[in-house]
Amino acid sequence: MSKTLGVEITSQGPVAIVAFKATSISNSDEIDTAARQIKQFIEENHLNGMVFDFERTRFFPSRVLGLLLDIRAKLKTHSGELVISAINPQLHKVFKITHLDKIFRLFPDKESAVGAVSIN
16 A cells, blocks of 8 residues: 555456545646556556546546546556446546546445456
């Protein structure tokens, strides 16, 4: 398990779970640090997929959407998948407006997301 600036990465078998602990993610340095940490984790571990768990998060800037797309592309080079879990209704609207709900699979909770990725 790794922690830095409100980000926690854990593994459940071949699936990694990235949980943002803050209710609001807005600090650019925090986002950059999280991106480096997540990319390093992907390089060091063989993953079927990664779940981004936003259970506690109520706000994040568009820069986090860019991070998600970047991590998704990195995982694809390893034949992995990135899915989103426990996103609140306000952030879900952002995914719909930007059509990212067509790119990412969204799950109501972490458990169902991990189960779906583990099956693939």
